[in-house]
Amino acid sequence: MTLSVSHTELDLKAELKITGSKSESNRLLILQALYPDIHIENLSNSDDTVVLKEALEKGDGTIDIHHAGTAMRFLTAYFASKEGCEVEITGSKRMKERPIRLLVDALQRMGADIRYSNEAGYPPLKIRGKKLNVDSIKLQANVSSQYVSALMLIAASLPNGLEIILDGQITSTPYILMTLEILQHAGIQGKFDEDRVSIEPVDQLPPSTIAVESDWSSASYFYSIAAISNSAEIRLSNYRETSRQGDSCLAEIYRHFGVDTSYVGDSIILKKNNIKRSRRIHEDLRNSPDIAQTIAVTCLALGMECELEGLHTLKIKETDRLQALKNEMEKFGAKVNITDDCLQLFPTNRLNEGVHVETYNDHRMAMAFAPLALKVPLFVEDADVVSKSYPDFWEDLRKLGFKTKESV
Numbered sequence: 001m002t003l004s005v006s007h008t009e010l011d012l013k014a015e016l017k018i019t020g021s022k023s024e025s026n027r028l029l030i031l032q033a034l035y036p037d038i039h040i041e042n043l044s045n046s047d048d049t050v051v052l053k054e055a056l057e058k059g060d061g062t063i064d065i066h067h068a069g070t071a072m073r074f075l076t077a078y079f080a081s082k083e084g085c086e087v088e089i090t091g092s093k094r095m096k097e098r099p100i101r102l103l104v105d106a107l108q109r110m111g112a113d114i115r116y117s118n119e120a121g122y123p124p125l126k127i128r129g130k131k132l133n134v135d136s137i138k139l140q141a142n143v144s145s146q147y148v149s150a151l152m153l154i155a156a157s158l159p160n161g162l163e164i165i166l167d168g169q170i171t172s173t174p175y176i177l178m179t180l181e182i183l184q185h186a187g188i189q190g191k192f193d194e195d196r197v198s199i200e201p202v203d204q205l206p207p208s209t210i211a212v213e214s215d216w217s218s219a220s221y222f223y224s225i226a227a228i229s230n231s232a233e234i235r236l237s238n239y240r241e242t243s244r245q246g247d248s249c250l251a252e253i254y255r256h257f258g259v260d261t262s263y264v265g266d267s268i269i270l271k272k273n274n275i276k277r278s279r280r281i282h283e284d285l286r287n288s289p290d291i292a293q294t295i296a297v298t299c300l301a302l303g304m305e306c307e308l309e310g311l312h313t314l315k316i317k318e319t320d321r322l323q324a325l326k327n328e329m330e331k332f333g334a335k336v337n338i339t340d341d342c343l344q345l346f347p348t349n350r351l352n353e354g355v356h357v358e359t360y361n362d363h364r365m366a367m368a369f370a371p372l373a374l375k376v377p378l379f380v381e382d383a384d385v386v387s388k389s390y391p392d393f394w395e396d397l398r399k400l401g402f403k404t405k406e407s408v
């Protein structure tokens with residue numbers, strides 16, 4: 001479905017409730033499968049969470065997790081440690097290009113029975129669940145933090161718990177901290193010191209209820225909208241000032257774009273201020289890769305130069321996000337330089353109208369470019385990709401006065 005997206009109002013106001021974080025939800029679902037007395041509130045309605053939940057319910061045979069990276073990585077560790085199960089985990093064409101060797105190697109060294117169905121190092125995987133009995137393992141941590149989280153999630157269910165020694169410069173660290181906090185909240189003891197994570201073993205956990213906070217990565221699109229608007233007051237419910245999600249750093253980053261955040265009860269209120277903002281920004285996004293696209297497009301809309309670094313993981317996400325950003329931002333008239341881990345944007349004074357934004361099966365390409373419609377009407381190709389993390393995205397945008405129309 002191609003959507004034309006435009007906006008004519010000057011003053012944006014709305015109260016929205018974004019779905020629960022898919023990262024928190026997917027961790028909690030794995031934990032709940034291991035410790036059934038955990039009750040989860042505000043579970044995400046994203047595709048990535050739905051596929052993980054269905055996979056756990058199915059428990060054997062062929063499991064298709066589509067585009068969901070966390071589901072692929074977390075389920076690999078979960079099924080490998082579940083004695084007696086036999087599964088093949090597969091996914092979308094892109095999932096078969098997203099590397100998983102580091103996690104599979106670590107699990108195999110722990111005694112797991114995992115084989116590659118096609119190309120070594122990539123899904124699909126054939127797994128026979130076994131008792132894993134190693135209590136210390138070394139893991140390269142500079143490619144994806146999801147490998148670390150996957151081992152942490154099963155660690156307490158192993159006979160002696162698990163120590164994970166992290167090798168190389170750790171990437172996406174806040175996601176490892178999120179996993180640790182969720183484990184601790186559920187009653188599992190563990191710690192993360194410099195290059196070492198250790199998790200204590202636990203047979204059973206007492207009943208607990210854990211509430212998922214709304215998704216901060218999804219909130220980024222409203223930060224971008226507020227930044228690009230002349231005037232905006234957007235209230236987003238179910239957020240906390242002390243969040244488990246690293247992307248809550250948005251509140252600080254978007255101050256550079258003239259957006260103030262206030263925390264009122266369980267909500268955040270984003271307000272545009274008219275304080276003069278800088279003409280150029282420079283951010284290291286090693287800890288929050290999922291908001292790189294949002295920030296780049298905000299800069300494009302505001303005619304700000306930007307230099308984003310720490311982006312080495314973007315090439316192995318839903319698409320090569322660096323190349324996709326370059327391709328699509330240049331269609332609007334900007335000049336973009338990319339390297340393996342850095343993006344430099346030289347914006348244009350006059351954005352081209354009526355651009356067709358390709359989304360490359362990447363939800364964040366669709367959602368990051370949509371706010372640009374405050375400046376110029378545009379088209380978003382395959383607009384329903386948003387359901388990977390935020391199925392109600394377009395409906396929420398319409399509540400803010402955006403006009404969307406299916407086009408042929």
Ligand SMILES: O=C(O)C1=C[C@@H](OP(=O)(O)O)[C@@H](O)[C@H](O)C1
Nearest residue numbers: 023070144145146172175290313
């Ligand atoms: O653990 C998680 O929930 C995630 C970790 C990050 O991946 P990497 O660690 O691969 O950067 C992030 O990009 C992804 O959207 C979700």
Ligand SMILES: C=C(OP(=O)(O)O)C(=O)O
Nearest residue numbers: 067068069070290317318
């Ligand atoms: C990279 C992402 O997800 P995953 O790696 O879990 O597919 C994302 O949501 O931006």
